Amino acid sequence: MITNISFLLNGDEISYDVKDHWTLLHLLREEMGLIGTKEGCGNGECGACTVIVDKLAVNSCLYLAVEADKKTIETIEGLASTEGSLHPLQQSFVDNGGIQCGFCSPGMIMSSKALLDENPDADREEIKHALAGNICRCTGYIQIFESVEAAKEMGGHDE
Amino acid sequence: MKEFKYLSPTSVEEAIDFHGQHSETARYIGGGTDVIVKLKDGWMEPDFLISLKKIQEMSELHKNNATGELSIGAMVTHATLEKSLMIQNEYPIIYDAVSNIGSLQVRNVGTIGGNLINAVPSADGAIPLIALDGMALLHGPDGERSAEVKDLFIAPYKTILKPGEILKKITIQPQAPHTGSAYIKFGRRAAMELPLIGIGVLLSLDDDLQTCTKARICLGVAGPIPIRAFDAEKLLAGKKINEEILIEAGKIAADESKVRDSVRGKAWHRKEMIRVQVKRMGLKCLEIIKDKN
Amino acid sequence: MNNYNSEFSVVGKPIPKLDAAQKAMGRAEYIQDIKMPGMLYGKILYSRYAHARIIKIDTSKAKALAGVHAVLTGEDVPGKMKMGFIKDNPPIKKGTVSSFRDEVAAVAAISPEIAKKALDLIEIEYEELKGIFDPEKAMEKDSPLVHEHLKSNVLKMPWNIHYGDVEKAEKESAFVVEDRFTTTWVTHCCMGTSGAVALFDASENLTIYTNTQIPSLAHKDFLEALKSMGLENKRVRVIKPVIGGGFGSKLDTYAYEHIAILLAYKCRKPVKIVFDRVEEFKATSTRQPTVIYIKQGCDKNGKLTFRDMRMVLDNGGHTSWGATTPSVMLMPISSLYRVENVKYNAKCVYTNNTYSQAMRGYGNPQATFAIESSMDILAKKAGFDRIEFRKINKNQSGDETPQGLKITSCGLEECIDAVKEELKFDGKNEKSVGTGIASLIHVGGGARIYGSDGCGAILKMDDYGKVDIFTGGTDMGQGLDNITAQIVAEELGLLAEDINVVHSDTDICPWDVGAHASRSTFVAGNAALGAAKKVKKKIQAFASKLFDVPAQEIELKNKLVFVPGDEEKSMPIGKLLRKAHFRPGGTMLMAEHFYDPDNQNMGKELKGNMSMTYSFGAHGAKVKVDEETGKVEVLEYVAAHDVGRAINPMLLEGQVYGGVVMGLGYALTEEVTVKDGEIMNANFRDYKLFTAKDAVKIKAPVIETDDKDGPFGAKGIGEPGCVPTAPAIANAIYDAVGVRIKDLPITPEKVLAALKEKNG
Numbered sequence A: 001m002i003t004n005i006s007f008l009l010n011g012d013e014i015s016y017d018v019k020d021h022w023t024l025l026h027l028l029r030e031e032m033g034l035i036g037t038k039e040g041c042g043n044g045e046c047g048a049c050t051v052i053v054d055k056l057a058v059n060s061c062l063y064l065a066v067e068a069d070k071k072t073i074e075t076i077e078g079l080a081s082t083e084g085s086l087h088p089l090q091q092s093f094v095d096n097g098g099i100q101c102g103f104c105s106p107g108m109i110m111s112s113k114a115l116l117d118e119n120p121d122a123d124r125e126e127i128k129h130a131l132a133g134n135i136c137r138c139t140g141y142i143q144i145f146e147s148v149e150a151a152k153e154m155g156g157h158d159e
Numbered sequence B: 001m002k003e004f005k006y007l008s009p010t011s012v013e014e015a016i017d018f019h020g021q022h023s024e025t026a027r028y029i030g031g032g033t034d035v036i037v038k039l040k041d042g043w044m045e046p047d048f049l050i051s052l053k054k055i056q057e058m059s060e061l062h063k064n065n066a067t068g069e070l071s072i073g074a075m076v077t078h079a080t081l082e083k084s085l086m087i088q089n090e091y092p093i094i095y096d097a098v099s100n101i102g103s104l105q106v107r108n109v110g111t112i113g114g115n116l117i118n119a120v121p122s123a124d125g126a127i128p129l130i131a132l133d134g135m136a137l138l139h140g141p142d143g144e145r146s147a148e149v150k151d152l153f154i155a156p157y158k159t160i161l162k163p164g165e166i167l168k169k170i171t172i173q174p175q176a177p178h179t180g181s182a183y184i185k186f187g188r189r190a191a192m193e194l195p196l197i198g199i200g201v202l203l204s205l206d207d208d209l210q211t212c213t214k215a216r217i218c219l220g221v222a223g224p225i226p227i228r229a230f231d232a233e234k235l236l237a238g239k240k241i242n243e244e245i246l247i248e249a250g251k252i253a254a255d256e257s258k259v260r261d262s263v264r265g266k267a268w269h270r271k272e273m274i275r276v277q278v279k280r281m282g283l284k285c286l287e288i289i290k291d292k293n
Numbered sequence C: 001m002n003n004y005n006s007e008f009s010v011v012g013k014p015i016p017k018l019d020a021a022q023k024a025m026g027r028a029e030y031i032q033d034i035k036m037p038g039m040l041y042g043k044i045l046y047s048r049y050a051h052a053r054i055i056k057i058d059t060s061k062a063k064a065l066a067g068v069h070a071v072l073t074g075e076d077v078p079g080k081m082k083m084g085f086i087k088d089n090p091p092i093k094k095g096t097v098s099s100f101r102d103e104v105a106a107v108a109a110i111s112p113e114i115a116k117k118a119l120d121l122i123e124i125e126y127e128e129l130k131g132i133f134d135p136e137k138a139m140e141k142d143s144p145l146v147h148e149h150l151k152s153n154v155l156k157m158p159w160n161i162h163y164g165d166v167e168k169a170e171k172e173s174a175f176v177v178e179d180r181f182t183t184t185w186v187t188h189c190c191m192g193t194s195g196a197v198a199l200f201d202a203s204e205n206l207t208i209y210t211n212t213q214i215p216s217l218a219h220k221d222f223l224e225a226l227k228s229m230g231l232e233n234k235r236v237r238v239i240k241p242v243i244g245g246g247f248g249s250k251l252d253t254y255a256y257e258h259i260a261i262l263l264a265y266k267c268r269k270p271v272k273i274v275f276d277r278v279e280e281f282k283a284t285s286t287r288q289p290t291v292i293y294i295k296q297g298c299d300k301n302g303k304l305t306f307r308d309m310r311m312v313l314d315n316g317g318h319t320s321w322g323a324t325t326p327s328v329m330l331m332p333i334s335s336l337y338r339v340e341n342v343k344y345n346a347k348c349v350y351t352n353n354t355y356s357q358a359m360r361g362y363g364n365p366q367a368t369f370a371i372e373s374s375m376d377i378l379a380k381k382a383g384f385d386r387i388e389f390r391k392i393n394k395n396q397s398g399d400e401t402p403q404g405l406k407i408t409s410c411g412l413e414e415c416i417d418a419v420k421e422e423l424k425f426d427g428k429n430e431k432s433v434g435t436g437i438a439s440l441i442h443v444g445g446g447a448r449i450y451g452s453d454g455c456g457a458i459l460k461m462d463d464y465g466k467v468d469i470f471t472g473g474t475d476m477g478q479g480l481d482n483i484t485a486q487i488v489a490e491e492l493g494l495l496a497e498d499i500n501v502v503h504s505d506t507d508i509c510p511w512d513v514g515a516h517a518s519r520s521t522f523v524a525g526n527a528a529l530g531a532a533k534k535v536k537k538k539i540q541a542f543a544s545k546l547f548d549v550p551a552q553e554i555e556l557k558n559k560l561v562f563v564p565g566d567e568e569k570s571m572p573i574g575k576l577l578r579k580a581h582f583r584p585g586g587t588m589l590m591a592e593h594f595y596d597p598d599n600q601n602m603g604k605e606l607k608g609n610m611s612m613t614y615s616f617g618a619h620g621a622k623v624k625v626d627e628e629t630g631k632v633e634v635l636e637y638v639a640a641h642d643v644g645r646a647i648n649p650m651l652l653e654g655q656v657y658g659g660v661v662m663g664l665g666y667a668l669t670e671e672v673t674v675k676d677g678e679i680m681n682a683n684f685r686d687y688k689l690f691t692a693k694d695a696v697k698i699k700a701p702v703i704e705t706d707d708k709d710g711p712f713g714a715k716g717i718g719e720p721g722c723v724p725t726a727p728a729i730a731n732a733i734y735d736a737v738g739v740r741i742k743d744l745p746i747t748p749e750k751v752l753a754a755l756k757e758k759n760g
């Protein structure tokens, strides 16, 4: 019940022996120590665990690690450049009050990234639609929308 | 979560074969948005999980230009349907339903097939496919067979699928020229909502753009399985469609429903919502038809 | 929209939250993220009944499971280890259980999975007892008793207050209205669930990582816990990881913390307990459900004559600090608007439901829902415009309310005007659209609930002009770190980024009563300011010798120490600090300050100025009601607040937006559904928080009244954002369609039922 998978994680080629019943969230957090991806519910209902799999935002708590085989995975740890400068989305969440307690932030930022990568001109309604699965208890969302909109201006998306 | 072995066949036959080898202890998994929740809760404890993800043909969405038949592979995700311009333009009722399922994250992996086979009364995806007279193509150890989508459901979490059977795809025949369809999920929130009630209406009109040649009124969470309001449909058939008659149809549909009180909502209110929303969705159908002419 | 004061360099600026980048990169460590060598995982077993006697517990199978290090039951808990306001609640129960959330056993194992399996192996035999779930019924004579030995379900902690003469005032009133309102359970839903990691060192000193809002009080509770375990004279160190949301949920110490301590001691290994989401819903405390009876009246000029309120609070199975919320409810009851004659009676009643605790507003949202709904009802009866009626009765600077609250700065009228300006209230709405307003008063300058309302700060400067400030205050996302840094930077002429705020460790941070009552900006802010002032004095004194000018002529700005107008006499602060340090008899610049506001404990008569100042605000909502479905859509929302001074406008707006949306959930969608004591919707699909798609347009006008006692004039704003939301919505619904909903949340079902009743 162990499967060897290989996948691209934040640009690094990874080969890993995973147990078939592990979720991707478990692999990232508990096995690989990538604590940036959060668990808020474990049931697909809060978005805190959002990562990007082959350009799509998914809840890593409802995604089996074995299914990451041959996929490209992006997590919050992969966003900042190696020199340490923040990704435009991260920077604009910081600058615009998009982060309070911060527990929702990695998931929120990953959902925003998937959105802007696909639709760099997303308007407020499209942003709301794309972030509807990311619950934030602190901000009331307004400054999060403003953060995503500001990132748009900064070119917060992959070419 | 209990440990299991994950298998990923690349063809339907292989999948059925795997299932045959481990029948009692094997389960299919599509996108997994229902399965994984059940695995975590211990509701489902398979030794083998057979994934349908690698079966190419099951993920295909296409419309046959010659016959006009729409074919939706069971593994097509809600997001794929939502983003398809063809679906948006020609099958608004599907778009209405799938674009509000859970969250984008859920729609990116959750499949239409999984939605049907999971068979909860609140399955958003079932209603439009029933309204569109969808046919389900099943493939099992004994070969292929097909069934109307409306006949798939037996009880909550229970379908007519036999052990090892796979839902391969859903096909939909071309609609009559003046057809409009719409779906609404009524809930307290704007997203991440299981419907308190889900209502889909499809109307086809004659060339006079008034007389109803076909009516489908489908209700979710109005009973243990998704249902059609046959009496209400009957009322509309052959009649000139206007607000009054739609109000009447709403009343009949509400009476036909088998809504219940639950933690999520009260029966009387669900009935009211059927009444109101059947009318509103009917009117929306008329508008769609008008816009196309 | 808002014009903020610009006389300052750092205060009043929208400086990003200091830890935001760390959080944006996913590097912030929450309790969930802590791992230690040899760490075990603890899990808790809860009661299977709302009310039952435990006949027998068999833990042998659980103990025998490989990987299990310890199994605890009520028998293993020292008799003196108790929690809650009257210490009536042991962390693991024995004998009887009085709610589903009652802890009955706990295990520690090498993995969470094994720990869970072990729980399943614990066999418990119960004898189910009759439960009681309605607090009003629980007050009846023949009701089943939650705690037999107490002989009554009514808590012996009566709240009975009478200021002035209500009977007489009622007789003399021209108009009187009387209504009953109810509010239900809602819960904090912090995105980061609760948890703790406890470990003992070789000398049996305890270190506990826990996401508490009250590090110093928790420190005391845990010292007592150790004492009950026979560990006298040991040390306790409380370390707060980054907190994934507080909102009042972490204002007490809880069973999971005590259990983690017991398990860690028994195993002599670090033990981590972190709640999953279901547990977070079921085993953390809610906001108090209340039944509220309100009667108030006015004279023919619209002046309020009296207010008479009676409440029944569901106390749940155990008495927590929640039983003291009437003390805060009293504040709006006695002092929201001028009203001389006030009566308030509250009873906390034991039931077999979950017990409640502090939640943003601490009783104020419930009381204000009734008061402000009733204000509209009364205004209508007396024939006054709703806005006018509120202005006639507005609080004003210089007032002393019947409760003895001394109103210093007061921007209530400006807030009401700001709401009116945005939403007009001209009655010219389209069909089914309406506007509503509701105001608020809240403590804004501390709240003396304990003997001390103080907070300490220790400040040290290095040789380069950088500051470390150790504060007792707690940041749980609301931004106290920034407030502290901005205040200190302003005072010392530095940048916010020069200030390192340390608030996470009781070993190094001074005492503070806790992050409650919207007090942190005011109290922790003043503590930091006090320390900064002392250091500034020292800098000035040293520079005075250096420059040979009187100390008071020396200014600090832009990292320079200088004499204005004299270019010769200017020096980068780092250089000055090194000059002070590296010389014979040198010194480093440090200071400490303990700030305890000059507010009063309410004595026996429940009178006294509990806070140094009060925050005011007014909220306005414009809603559209779907008259066929009962669904309410919020079209526009205005939340105007008198905040004294906006130390950081961006964070301030964030507090308001977040508070409003939490309040909107309270008004419209959120409710913990409880059936015979059992929580039926312990997940985010059925407990309906607003999603991004539900988010509404909110305007947040800020009124700066420059409070004389606040740090740079600031008052607290943590809670007010969610206080008057529900009545603003209820009042708007009435305006839109003429139905008055008196029970929260205002669901489509309730609105439609009311519409049907009205239209016959």
Ligand SMILES: Cc1cc2nc3c(=O)[nH]c(=O)nc-3n(C[C@H](O)[C@H](O)[C@H](O)COP(=O)(O)OP(=O)(O)OC[C@H]3O[C@@H](n4cnc5c(N)ncnc54)[C@H](O)[C@@H]3O)c2cc1C
Pocket: A043, A044, A045, A062, B027, B028, B029, B030, B031, B032, B033, B034, B035, B036, B037, B052, B074, B075, B100, B101, B102, B103, B106, B109, B110, B111, B112, B113, B114, B115, B116, B117, B118, B122, B123, B124, B125, B161, B165, B166, B167, B168, B192, B193, B194, B195
């Ligand atoms: C947070 C959240 C929100 C949700 N919101 C909604 C919502 O708003 N509306 C809604 O309708 N649903 C909702 N769902 C449920 C779920 O996402 C959908 O039902 C989804 O479409 C299921 O598809 P899946 O591919 O993930 O199914 P899976 O979980 O993979 O499978 C579901 C069931 O179908 C079986 N199965 C799957 N595919 C096949 C096949 N081709 N042939 C035979 N058997 C098959 C599986 O064995 C399993 O029993 C939500 C789920 C989550 C977690």
Ligand code: FES
Pocket: A038, A039, A040, A041, A042, A043, A044, A045, A046, A047, A048, A049, A050, A059, A060, A061, A062
């Ligand atoms: S943790 Fe995955 S959605 Fe909540």
Ligand code: FES
Pocket: A098, A099, A100, A101, A102, A103, A104, A105, A135, A136, A137, A138, A139, C191, C244, C245, C477
């Ligand atoms: S910032 Fe706390 S949950 Fe979003």
